[in-house]
Amino acid sequence: MIPEQMKIISLISYEDSPNSFQVTHKPLRPIKENEVLIKMEASPINPSDLMFVKGMYGIKKKLPIVPGFEGSGIIVAKGTDVQNVSEGMRVSCSAPYNGDGTWAEYMITTKESCIPLLDSVSLKEGATLFVNPLTARGLVEIGIKEKHGAIVQTAAASSLGKMVIKFARRENIPVINIVRRDEQVEVLKQEGADHVLNSSEQGFDSKLRKLAKTLNATLLIDAVAGNLLVKVLSLLPMGSKAIVYGALSEEGIQMNPGIFIFQNKKIEGFWLSSFLFQKTPEEMLKIANEVQELISKEFKTEIYKEVPLEEGYNALQIYKENMGKGKVLFVL
Numbered sequence: 067m068i069p070e071q072m073k074i075i076s077l078i079s080y081e082d083s084p085n086s087f088q089v090t091h092k093p094l095r096p097i098k099e100n101e102v103l104i105k106m107e108a109s110p111i112n113p114s115d116l117m118f119v120k121g122m123y124g125i126k127k128k129l130p131i132v133p134g135f136e137g138s139g140i141i142v143a144k145g146t147d148v149q150n151v152s153e154g155m156r157v158s159c160s161a162p163y164n165g166d167g168t169w170a171e172y173m174i175t176t177k178e179s180c181i182p183l184l185d186s187v188s189l190k191e192g193a194t195l196f197v198n199p200l201t202a203r204g205l206v207e208i209g210i211k212e213k214h215g216a217i218v219q220t221a222a223a224s225s226l227g228k229m230v231i232k233f234a235r236r237e238n239i240p241v242i243n244i245v246r247r248d249e250q251v252e253v254l255k256q257e258g259a260d261h262v263l264n265s266s267e268q269g270f271d272s273k274l275r276k277l278a279k280t281l282n283a284t285l286l287i288d289a290v291a292g293n294l295l296v297k298v299l300s301l302l303p304m305g306s307k308a309i310v311y312g313a314l315s316e317e318g319i320q321m322n323p324g325i326f327i328f329q330n331k332k333i334e335g336f337w338l339s340s341f342l343f344q345k346t347p348e349e350m351l352k353i354a355n356e357v358q359e360l361i362s363k364e365f366k367t368e369i370y371k372e373v374p375l376e377e378g379y380n381a382l383q384i385y386k387e388n389m390g391k392g393k394v395l396f397v398l
């Protein structure tokens with residue numbers, strides 16, 4: 067039975083304050099021919115959500131809006147044009163670009179934004195299948211395809227960074243991991259990382275320069291931006307490339323032009339949505355299945371805390387204060 071009303075988190079202003087969030091109810095609208103209705107099971111808080119609620123993400127939706135970009139649930143209704151999915155199907159799902167997101171009891175999205183879950187994958191595992199595993203896999207794929215000797219990554223102790231470490235090991239491409247605290251060095255060594263450097267430590271610059279030269283590490287995947295990106299790229303071999311996929315420092319990027327002119331270095335961006343857009347449906351299916359096969363190993367996401375929707379803005383604070391410990395998951 068589909069109810070007339072659903073519980074939601076509603077974002078009413080882009081100001082990053084408790085006043086910008088309301089836990090409330092909203093009527094369910096009828097679905098269109100190409101849409102599916104999902105009864106949501108779980109949805110994480112990611113750095114992209116923190117940026118979105120401040121109005122600093124690449125997408126700004128018309129308010130009020132339900133935030134949340136990814137989650138999992140069960141398809142309970144589908145439009146007349148929707149083929150190859152059935153009611154009762156368990157899916158990982160992402161929010162539409164212009165409509166309500168995943169922090170609600172129900173979400174309407176398109177079939178293309180759903181990945182049917184294998185029997186071996188739980189709904190809670192499926193809630194974090196899209197954003198980080200597909201990005202980590204995509205970034206390592208670029209490192210291999212472009213034949214870089216090794217990858218250097220910043221914010222290496224993040225959930226995504228740990229996936230990069232394990233997936234790159236499986237694919238036999240070395241990774242130099244950069245963290246900012248000593249405890250993170252130990253954590254990553256336990257995860258199986260061979261090379262971990264602390265950017266706050268004395269001697270970091272010379273260690274990185276030497277190791278990057280030895281391993282021919284010419285690809286930087288960077289989630290921090292700002293001064294750290296500038297410093298790390300300047301220490302890598304001639305011709306190196308940085309792919310910026312996050313901006314955790316919230317700083318801009320100010321570089322000496324000589325880095326591009328005389329050292330032939332480059333900076334590009336990466337956004338999962340654009341990356342996946344280039345894949346054919348067959349390639350997407352292959353990637354989705356591969357990621358699901360590895361969801362409890364290489365692509366495992368640690369959950370720090372499960373919370374109900376009622377936690378609202380407070381859940382974001384819990385996540386911000388405990389970022390390195392795992393995800394905060396809304397459980398519907």
Ligand SMILES: NC(=O)c1ccc[n+]([C@@H]2O[C@H](COP(=O)([O-])OP(=O)(O)OC[C@H]3O[C@@H](n4cnc5c(N)ncnc54)[C@H](OP(=O)(O)O)[C@@H]3O)[C@@H](O)[C@H]2O)c1
Pocket residue numbers: 112113114197198201221222223224225226227246247289290311312313314315316336337338339389390392
């Ligand atoms: N472009 C895309 O399509 C895409 C897709 C997925 C994810 N991402 C990005 O990937 C990044 C990681 O996401 P996640 O979910 O894995 O994050 P996460 O698990 O929440 O971890 C965040 C990590 O970043 C570190 N950190 C935070 N601020 C930092 C700073 N100013 N300098 C250095 N390290 C900092 C934290 O370390 P401490 O414990 O020291 O604070 C923590 O280890 C985010 O930037 C996210 O936006 C981008």
